Structure formats: structure tokens, C-alpha cells
Amino acid sequence: MLKKEDYEPGLWTEEKNLTVEETRLPFTEELAGVIPQPEENREIPDGIQVVPAQNESYQNFIIRYSRNVDGAVNYESDRSFQIINELFGVIYIPASQVPESVINSYSYSSVPKCYTYMDQGGLNASGINRLHEHPYLRLRGAGTLIAIIDSGIDYTHSAFRNGNQSRIVSIWDQSLPSGESEEVPYGQVFTRQEINRALQSENPQEIVPSADINGHGTRLASIAAGNRNLEEGVSGAAPEAELVIVKLKPAKEYLRELYLIPPEAEVFQEDDIMLGISYAIKCALRYQKPLSVCVGLGSSQGSHRGDGPLSQYISSIADFTQNCVSVAAGNEGLARRHYMGLLDEKTTSDILELRVGAKEAVHGFSMEFWGEASDFYHVTIQSPTGERLQVSSALKYGTQELSFVFVETKVMVNYVPIERRSGNTLIFFRFLHPAEGIWKLETSGRLNSSARFHVWLPVQGMISEETYFLESSPEYTVTAPGDAVNGMTVTAYQYRDDSLYSKASRGYNTDNVVKPDFAAPGVDMKAAASGPAGTYTQSSGTSLAAAQTSGIAALLFEWAIIRGNEPFFSGNSVKNYLRRGAVREEDMQYPNPEWGYGRIDLYHTFELLT
Known part of the structure; x- marks a missing residue:
């Protein structure tokens, strides 16, 4: 068994120190040390139960269960763990047992992403x-x-x-x-x-x-x-x-x-x-x-x-x-929701301009920055009023809260220097009540290095057409x-x-x-x-x-x-x-x-x- 000191900070709690045999659930590289405790299924009329997969009090995580850190185990699906195939499974953890900073605590790939529709006589053309x-x-x-x-x-x-x-x-x-x-x-x-x-x-x-x-x-x-x-x-x-x-x-x-x-x-x-x-x-x-x-x-x-x-x-x-x-x-x-930047010896900093619309000012939005792992990225956010706040690249195990004074906006930031699955740098932004107007992200890297980075906004259906990058790139937009x-x-x-x-x-x-x-x-x-x-x-x-x-x-x-x-x-x-x-x-x-x-x-x- 792994001991407390073998885990990354934030992934260990004493009450969750259970053995694989006791839980029949996998210790994996994504969710090391986090094992759900039994909770009762919630019942609805006629005796039908809302199982963890449908229960809002549980959170879902996609894991590569065959890569567990505790040796070979014969796994079986049950209400807390569902096998997809010989590599992937889904583990259901009570929300009360999940750390608040889930992006940093677990591998980002283990958190389910959200998908939406991709549409708005060709038989002869296709032969x-x-x-x-x-x-x-x-x-x-x-x-x-x-x-x-x-x-x-x-x-x-x-x-x-x-x-x-x-x-x-x-x-x-x-x-x-x-x-x-x-x-x-x-x-x-x-x-x-x-x-x-x-x-x-x-x-x-x-x-x-x-x-x-x-x-x-x-x-x-x-x-x-x-x-x-x-x-x-x-x-x-x-x-x-x-x-x-x-x-x-x-x-x-x-x-x-x-x-x-x-x-x-x-x-x-x-x-x-x-x-x-x-x-x-x-x-x-x-x-x-x-x-x-x-x-x-x-x-x-x-x-x-x-x-x-x-x-x-x-x-x-x-x-x-x-x-x-x-x-x-x-x-x-043509959605203008992808930005691509390149930092090199000639271009040591890059300024991204983001137009935020009225709808996002109410509901907020998320945004993802992905940079090649060969560099460290220093990012500064500028509000439409000109106020500038810097994202810390050192606080890699917590959520940073950037609070602006002249606009009623908070930006929650998770900085993951090496995202476990891709090996790249991930900066995950959540804009809460962002002010309408032009926001700027200034990005710089180390001297004498060359690295490309990408920034993506959510797809159509998850964000309005009023929010977009002023200088966008249509390349690398395959979803x-x-x-x-x-x-x-x-x-x-x-x-x-x-x-x-x-x-x-x-x-x-x-x-x-x-x-x-x-x-x-x-x-x-x-x-x-x-x-x-x-x-x-x-x-x-x-x-x-x-x-x-x-x-x-x-x-x-x-x-x-x-x-x-x-x-x-x-x-x-x-x-x-x-x-x-x-x-x-x-x-x-x-x-x-x-x-x-x-x-x-x-x-x-x-x-x-x-």
C-alpha cells in the first residue's frame, strides 16, 4: 500500500485510507488515495432508485483503472465503479468527499468534459x-x-x-x-x-x-x-x-x-x-x-x-x-473562439484581446490556455478599465482568485504547469460576472526559448456569439x-x-x-x-x-x-x-x-x- 507521503499534496485524507479489498475500487494515478465512502441511493416514488451516475450528490471521474498503483486486481462494476472497457472506468465519488480545487487535485483529463450538438439530398455526391x-x-x-x-x-x-x-x-x-x-x-x-x-x-x-x-x-x-x-x-x-x-x-x-x-x-x-x-x-x-x-x-x-x-x-x-x-x-x-500565439527570441510577449459580451457578463464563462511544456508562461489579465492582475505560476495546487477593484469581476484560475495526461501547461480560467468590453491577456515566456500556445473558448451553444477573440485563428478548431x-x-x-x-x-x-x-x-x-x-x-x-x-x-x-x-x-x-x-x-x-x-x-x- 502507498503511504501518506507518497501522494501529491491535497490528495490524502485519513478517513479515506481504505484498502482495495475493502472497497473493490481502484487506486489509480488519476485518483490516488480518494475512495468513495458508501452513501445511500436516493429513492423516488415507486421504489426506483437514483443511482450515483444520475445522483447530483455524486461527482463522476473517468479513470484508467488498469493502471492502478496497488498491483493487479480483478475489478467488477458496481454502483460506485462502472467499467467501460479494459482500460477506462467511471468512479462515482460523493461530492462531500471531493476537494474544492478539483482541477489541480486530480488529472484534468479525469474530469468529464461537456459536449453539445454539431449542427444548425447528398447521396449522389457521395456515390x-x-x-x-x-x-x-x-x-x-x-x-x-x-x-x-x-x-x-x-x-x-x-x-x-x-x-x-x-x-x-x-x-x-x-x-x-x-x-x-x-x-x-x-x-x-x-x-x-x-x-x-x-x-x-x-x-x-x-x-x-x-x-x-x-x-x-x-x-x-x-x-x-x-x-x-x-x-x-x-x-x-x-x-x-x-x-x-x-x-x-x-x-x-x-x-x-x-x-x-x-x-x-x-x-x-x-x-x-x-x-x-x-x-x-x-x-x-x-x-x-x-x-x-x-x-x-x-x-x-x-x-x-x-x-x-x-x-x-x-x-x-x-x-x-x-x-x-x-x-x-x-x-x-469562423466562430473566432480560438487564439494561437508563438513566443520566441523575437516575440517575447504576446497580447491577446478578448471581447466579452453582455450575456457572459451575467452568466460568466470558462476558457482554457494550453501551452507547450517546454516553457513556463507568465500571464497578466487586464480588465476593460485597464486594471492588471498577474496569474501566479507557483500556486499549482490551489485555485487563485483574482478580484478586480474597478469592475465587479472575479477570475478564478487554476495553473497546472504540467498537466498529467498531455504533458502541456494548462491554465483554466473561470470569469465570474465579467465586465463587458475588451479584456487582454499578456503572455510571456522564458528568454531564448520558443513555444506555441493555444487558447480556446467554449463551442457554440455553450457561449454567445458576442464573446470572441479579436485576432482569432480558424486553424486547430476541430473539436x-x-x-x-x-x-x-x-x-x-x-x-x-x-x-x-x-x-x-x-x-x-x-x-x-x-x-x-x-x-x-x-x-x-x-x-x-x-x-x-x-x-x-x-x-x-x-x-x-x-x-x-x-x-x-x-x-x-x-x-x-x-x-x-x-x-x-x-x-x-x-x-x-x-x-x-x-x-x-x-x-x-x-x-x-x-x-x-x-x-x-x-x-x-x-x-x-x-
Whole structure:
């Protein structure tokens, strides 16, 4: 066992000195010494319990439990610890036992980040229709599964059923109160039999009480795998694939408070997304079918180098046979929410100008500074009135409170000189009641050194358009988990004139790994609407491009695995086939930060195979 002196300051309390055997929970490098004490589940009517994953009195941490410091232990999931896969797990700790300065006390990557939606007839452009109707191939996704990890689905929509028979094999609604279930750790699961019974009833919600209030998940599902509708002139990319739906529960309130997310924003937390993907993989194993996962969500939190838990989890999936993940690149290209600076012998200091709008003056906002670890960064904050306060680089184990005299603003700062997962410097800012106007951050480094740094504001939906950098950079704006090295990161273009979606995020990731990988149609796309039965709507965004790509991946799985042409086809195989068949303009160099390897053309991919 480790002793008190083996832990970092702030990570040890005497009452938590329990053995692994007593708790069955892992000591890990992220959460060394912090073990949750038993607390009773809170009950709601009808005897249903709110488990720690849904209980606001617990905080969640994503850990790499196989790297524990106490030797090999056989772990099992229980109400305080949930296994995602052989590397990642989620530990639930009572909020009363979590140190106040959570950013400094734990590895920042262990704190779940918050994600939101990445959107606001392209089948011919992607070469899909020709394969639907090809006299020999006739690829439509038969025998495959597509998983949508999002806001749920309108399962009554005609796009997802044949008469009263649903094409959805399972819905896991994480937001519903939990009953006793061995299948999922919280929420409720509805089978195809239950969905079919609901479709045949006068009030479907009485049998399957799961709905897509936002409609985002319904749109993605219809673009990926919706039925052909000749009257509307629409079809999903894989209209004969079956669907696994995960409706994510809203992020917990403590995370919204930590990241100062406005109350109206719909956001989801990282560990729920990971558990949703894990559930989809288990469904694919049960039904013995290849799986294509769509994640149309994004976040600008983290170092943008693919080292966050969700990004690493997605990368690991691509290595295995019969699984792939399509991810939205994000819509941050023109949002002016990224700043890039370079300190060298000629430029020893850099001044960033940040315009703060009226909405943020009420709710506040968070901001992340990430600098290359080769340097120490000295940062001074200047308010719109000219008052200057310096961030201490020495107080690395506590939260600094910078209180301005001439404006009623406090800036809470966590300075992490070497963030444990990335190795880079992280400065995490929380602006409380910031004054409207132009704020400045002056950054300097050591003499005779060279280092690059990035500053990101939250993505659209978590901050208003009135708050932005005056001199922003569209580069390095691909959102997480689009920075995942082995994931299929998809940007969007207008298929009618082959122009890039103006709001699309630009690559690469900050390790200069090529992102996005390629482009798919994602502008003015017609998709099923949640609500009145059978209606359709138009929307744009990179999440729609990711949805079509997930359907395209299902077609490749049908050809490779279901028909036996390539029985060990993996997520990396799908990505490399699509890269090879992508359409490229003669006067442009590829790969590039806007288009990756070009526009997806599945028919061209098959032409190259022959």
C-alpha cells in the first residue's frame, strides 16, 4: 500500500485510507488515495432508485483503472465503479468527499468534459445511390448495426419502421429513472419487441416513454439509416441497417457550474458518451453484427491532441474488427473562439484581446490556455478599465482568485504547469460576472526559448456569439472527439457546388495529425424531424456529415463482412478505404486542414478496388 507521503499534496485524507479489498475500487494515478465512502441511493416514488451516475450528490471521474498503483486486481462494476472497457472506468465519488480545487487535485483529463450538438439530398455526391441500385452490389446496409449516441430518437417516425415493425433493435434512455437492470448501470433499456408493441398502441409513450425533444438524434439517424421516402425524395445512406439508440442524459449540475455553462444549453458529459458507445458494442456482440457508431457532438475542452479519455477510447475501437466510429469535425471555423500565439527570441510577449459580451457578463464563462511544456508562461489579465492582475505560476495546487477593484469581476484560475495526461501547461480560467468590453491577456515566456500556445473558448451553444477573440485563428478548431487519432473525423461541404461548409472547423489536431480525414455532404440536408409523424426538416452541420459517413461505413461492412469479401475489416480499414477513394481537386494539395484527404465517394472507392 502507498503511504501518506507518497501522494501529491491535497490528495490524502485519513478517513479515506481504505484498502482495495475493502472497497473493490481502484487506486489509480488519476485518483490516488480518494475512495468513495458508501452513501445511500436516493429513492423516488415507486421504489426506483437514483443511482450515483444520475445522483447530483455524486461527482463522476473517468479513470484508467488498469493502471492502478496497488498491483493487479480483478475489478467488477458496481454502483460506485462502472467499467467501460479494459482500460477506462467511471468512479462515482460523493461530492462531500471531493476537494474544492478539483482541477489541480486530480488529472484534468479525469474530469468529464461537456459536449453539445454539431449542427444548425447528398447521396449522389457521395456515390451512395449508385451502389444502392448497382445490379451486382446493391449495398443498403443489410446485416449491419448503426449506433446513434445523441439526444434520442422519435421511434414513431416512418423513417425507422416498416409498418408497425421497428428497425430499432434497442433504445437505452440514460435520462429515465433507473430500475433494476443487469444490462445497463442506469436509465432504462427498451427492446425491439417493446418498441413494436408501442407502435401498435394508441399511446406509444405509455409503453416506451422515451422521446427526442431536441430532434438532433432523429436527424442523424435518418441521414445514416432512414427509410427511402420517394415522396420526400430522401433516403438514409444505409436504409436496411438496424439501429441502436443511446439517449444521453443531461450533464450533471456540478459540471455545468464548473464550466459556467448557461442554463439553456443542452450539454452531455464525457463518461455518459463513453458508456453509450460501450453499450452499442455489447449490442453488436450480442447480435453478431458489424457496428458503425455516429458521434455528432463536440467540445473545445482539452488539449486538442487526441489524448482525452473519449478520444482515446474512440481511437482504440478503430483497431478492432467490425467496429468503427464517425465523428463530427465541429463548426468552429469562423466562430473566432480560438487564439494561437508563438513566443520566441523575437516575440517575447504576446497580447491577446478578448471581447466579452453582455450575456457572459451575467452568466460568466470558462476558457482554457494550453501551452507547450517546454516553457513556463507568465500571464497578466487586464480588465476593460485597464486594471492588471498577474496569474501566479507557483500556486499549482490551489485555485487563485483574482478580484478586480474597478469592475465587479472575479477570475478564478487554476495553473497546472504540467498537466498529467498531455504533458502541456494548462491554465483554466473561470470569469465570474465579467465586465463587458475588451479584456487582454499578456503572455510571456522564458528568454531564448520558443513555444506555441493555444487558447480556446467554449463551442457554440455553450457561449454567445458576442464573446470572441479579436485576432482569432480558424486553424486547430476541430473539436473533441474529432481530434481522436484513429477515429473517422468528418467535415461538411455543400454538395450542390462542392464548396466547404463555411462554419466547418479546420485542422489539424495540435500534434499535427491529419484532421479532418475527409468531407461528406452536410449543408441543407433534408432529415426526419422529431414531432408530427412523418415530417422532414432541413439543417446543416458537420454532425450530419458524420451521420452520412456512419451509413457509408455500414455499406462497407456489408460488402466486407456480411458478404465475406474482407472478414477482418476494422474501423481503420473503413477509414483507409474512404481516404483512398476520396475525390481530390487537381489544383489543391492533399491532405489539407480544410478537406483532409478530399470528398468521400464510395462508388469511386469500389472502382479502385476493381
